[in-house]
Amino acid sequence: MSSIFSYNKVDKKILYLLRSTIGDKNVSSDKEKLISYSHDEVPPSAYESEYRAEALVFPECSAHVSEIMKIASANRIPVTPRGAGTGLSGGALPAFGGIVMSFEKMNRIIELDEKNLTVTVEPGVVTSEISKLAARHDLLYAGDPCSGDASFIGGNIAENAGGNKVIKYGATGAQVLALEVVLADGTVIWFGGKRRKDVTGLDFTHLMAGSEGTLAIITKAVLKLLPLPRHSIDLLAAFQDAETAIAFVPQIIKKGGIIPASIEFMDKKALELVEKYLGNPVPASDAGAALIIQLEENDPDVLEKEYERIGTLSKENGASEVYVADTRSTKERIWQARKAIPEATSFFYNRYTKEDLAVPIDRVPELLENIKKVCLGRDLEWVAYGHAGDGNMHCTVIGPDTEDWHEVLLKVQEEIYSAVIDMGGTLSGEHGIGFKRKKFMKLFLSKDHLELIKRVKLAFDPDNILNPGKLVEWNE
Ligand SMILES: Cc1cc2nc3c(=O)[nH]c(=O)nc-3n(C[C@H](O)[C@H](O)[C@H](O)COP(=O)(O)OP(=O)(O)OC[C@H]3O[C@@H](n4cnc5c(N)ncnc54)[C@H](O)[C@@H]3O)c2cc1C
Known part of the structure; x- marks a missing residue:
């Protein structure tokens, strides 16, 4: 992929710098590992090219993340943060190669504060571990994506993951009180605190929720806890x-x-x-x-x-x-x-696209009718399921295992999206834009809106080294 931004490759010098800074055991350039850390749950058949990381880093603490980012920014190396790789938008795909930063070693639950009803965690904690710990204290962590037994909390925050309980408790972002983040240049900064109200300055804490690893790297999170329903x-x-x-x-x-x-x-x-x-x-x-x-x-x-x-x-x-x-x-x-x-779909079918459309609740029947119309017209199958209380439908269009699938898919998506726009709906309710959906952003957001996103991105990351190739297109 080309870009208006220029990047350098991870060479021996960069590998040496990384190894001497965060330790040999926390850096890998093993070929097999590079392959397995270079995708998420989007099937490779969704893309026409292959994307591959050049180095993997496994930081153990925020200071490691900061040091890695200092090396990356000084050398213009792209960095793709990675949680558990359960994403459904290609968010953790290293679109420009470079470094993939995995948080599997930053998996500590730092503190459960019963007086303030908060839990403070590192980004690599598996979501369900937070719920289990809270439940042992008669408390509820209300974030509940269907992937919660595998996904990491850092990935949930970066995607503002939804799930089964959004109708009552809100998405992941609604559970977040504070975040420690590392900026592209290595600066470590806290947004928010253990407080339920805060209008001091701009709300960067919640800007991070759903920013898909493009603005900053989440290294700690303070989450809200609630009474556990008995x-x-x-x-x-x-x-x-x-x-x-x-x-x-x-x-x-x-x-x-x-x-x-x-x-x-x-x-x-x-x-x-x-x-x-x-x-x-x-x-x-x-x-x-x-x-x-x-x-x-x-x-x-x-x-x-x-x-x-x-x-x-x-x-x-x-x-x-x-x-x-x-x-x-x-x-x-x-x-x-x-x-x-979702597992059943990927078990039985090779070619499919899992959509994540959200429309006003009263338009859901119309959405399903449109999917049916688009599919029947082309002899395609479809499966629809999802979070009915939020109007968020995971309509999966199943394609024929043929060479022209990408062309068929594009037409199907354009027709479905045009109907969704007419219904006042949106491209993604919870899975995010990532790599997979960015080319469709211009259908849903105005030029001015897209420009504003780019300006915010550049304010955080002027060289576009943090998760480049995601969310918006830069004349790629
Ligand atoms: C079976 C299945 C069910 C699912 N159900 C749901 C559901 O109900 N609701 C829902 O919302 N999603 C669901 N998902 C999608 C996925 O699980 C979520 O998007 C989840 O939040 C991704 O977390 P992850 O740790 O796997 O992140 P990854 O896929 O590894 O990464 C996701 C994004 O987060 C960024 N990122 C990761 N860690 C950090 C960090 N520390 N700092 C900054 N950026 C970071 C990455 O760069 C990437 O852009 C499901 C997926 C599967 C496979």
């Missing part, structure tokens, strides 16, 4: 079609008088696919669509009344069946089905 129940409501299921979503809140912790959607194909993949019966697998509605309360009597009310409402709003999961194993069965859909 009881929860999951309802799985089966509907004859997606339209009826989605039309029920606002009614759950309005007529049900509660905000559930989750409202997740699975279409017919998703239900069938996941049952085939898991090899076990999935409740409602013969339905036209299904919603998972998770309710949480501290008082079991209140919870019982709530689930009876939502169960009755579901039936009144077209549900043919409502399954109640109130034990660990029945809950796991439902959530395993929901969470296995």
Whole structure:
């Protein structure tokens, strides 16, 4: 890839500098390793070229990150921060080679502060470890992406990851109180603090959330904790079609008088696919669509009344069946089905594009109808599932395993995106732009908006060495 910015290669001198600064064991140029750290979960078939890191670094602390960035900026070497590599936008792809910085060794939970209800972590902590530790203290860490058993908190913050509980608690950014970051030139700086309010200066803490590693490197995070809800129940409501299921979503809140912790959607194909993949019966697998509605309360009597009310409402709003999961194993069965859909898709298909569209909730049926129209016109298959409570649908278009897939894909995307824009929707609700979606940014954002993003980027990183090739195009 070419760029209006010029970069240097990682040569022997750079490797020597890195090794002598952060230690031999924290630097690698092993060929096999370079390959495995040069992609995320976007299938390689999504790109027409291959991208490869020239060196890997495994910092153990913020001081290491700072030293690496000083070397990189003095020598104009691109640096791509990398969490667990579960990203779905090519964010951790080293688009210009250079250094990939993995945070797997910065995986300490530094402190859980029960008085201020915060937890302070390094970026390489696996998300679910934070939730587990909080739960042992009767507290809730509310960030909950479906990939939480693998993804790192640094990656979650950089992507402003959403997930299953956004409708009640907000996305990852809403859980962040403070961040220690390292700038492109190696400067270490704190944004925010252990405080719930702060209007002193610009809100750089939350600018970092969703900045995809392009503005600064997150080296510590102070996260908000909440009281742990003591009881929860999951309802799985089966509907004859997606339209009826989605039309029920606002009614759950309005007529049900509660905000559930989750409202997740699975279409017919998703239900069938996941049952085939898991090899076990999935409740409602013969339905036209299904919603998972998770309710949480501290008082079991209140919870019982709530689930009876939502169960009755579901039936009144077209549900043919409502399954109640109130034990660990029945809950796991439902959530395993929901969470296995992406894996099931990549297991059965080679060529597909996982979209992450978000539209106003009342336009979801129209979105699904558009996907259907675009796919049927070309003899393509599709799977739709996602966070119905947020209007965020992971519509996956499955292509034929043919040479012209990239051309077909481009046309399909352009048609779908044009419909999404007409519906007041957006390109990505939670997976981010990264490398995969940047060429479509100009469809969704005005020229002035894109210019402003570039100006902010250059204020943080004048030589564009931090995760270049992502988010916006610079005449590449
Ligand atoms: C099965 C599956 C389910 C998923 N479910 C969800 C879901 O429900 N909700 C959701 O939002 N996403 C989901 N994702 C996508 C993905 O898990 C999230 O985007 C996650 O936040 C990525 O974290 P990661 O640690 O793997 O980051 P990576 O993929 O390694 O990196 C992601 C981005 O973060 C940057 N980055 C990483 N660490 C840092 C750092 N310390 N400082 C600065 N930048 C950094 C990288 O440069 C890159 O741009 C899912 C993915 C899979 C495979």
